[in-house]
Amino acid sequence: MRTSNLDSTDRKILRELTGNARIPVAELARKVGLSKTPVAARLKALEDSGVITGYRATLSPRKLGLTHVSFVEVRLDDTRPAALQAFNAAVRRVPEIEECYMIAGGFDYLLKVRSQDMADYRRVMGEEVSTLPHVTSTTTFVSMEAVVEGSSPAL
Structure with missing residues (x-):
């Protein structure tokens, strides 16, 4: 459908x-x-038909203490299929990475990282993101406020 x-x-x-x-x-x-x-x-x-793919609870990041949101540009040193597959598999195992998109542009991936605070974010970057396969550099943008978040597609 x-x-x-x-x-x-x-x-x-x-x-x-x-x-x-x-x-x-x-x-x-x-x-x-x-x-x-x-x-x-x-x-x-x-x-x-796959239009509805499942049902789930929507959790409150605020109530869970996960109010720090950062967007991270990731550049890889290799973008051949095997390297992309290795990165994709590894990024799926990092629970703090809420979203990950492959990007056509000046960098390779955009991550949405949710953490408790800046100290927790630094831990995630140091222990998780920077150790992902083929990561050569990152650039972080810290969100000040969510204007639209978690909305459903327009129907």
């Missing part, structure tokens, strides 16, 4: 679920204007 194949009811279902993934099917049906059975069938179709 492609985004272009989603009708307005599918989009309503997805918007409701992004606000509350634990909403009962009966309540979801009421909110989108259908009965329970067709909504359950649509949910199954959205899951089977």
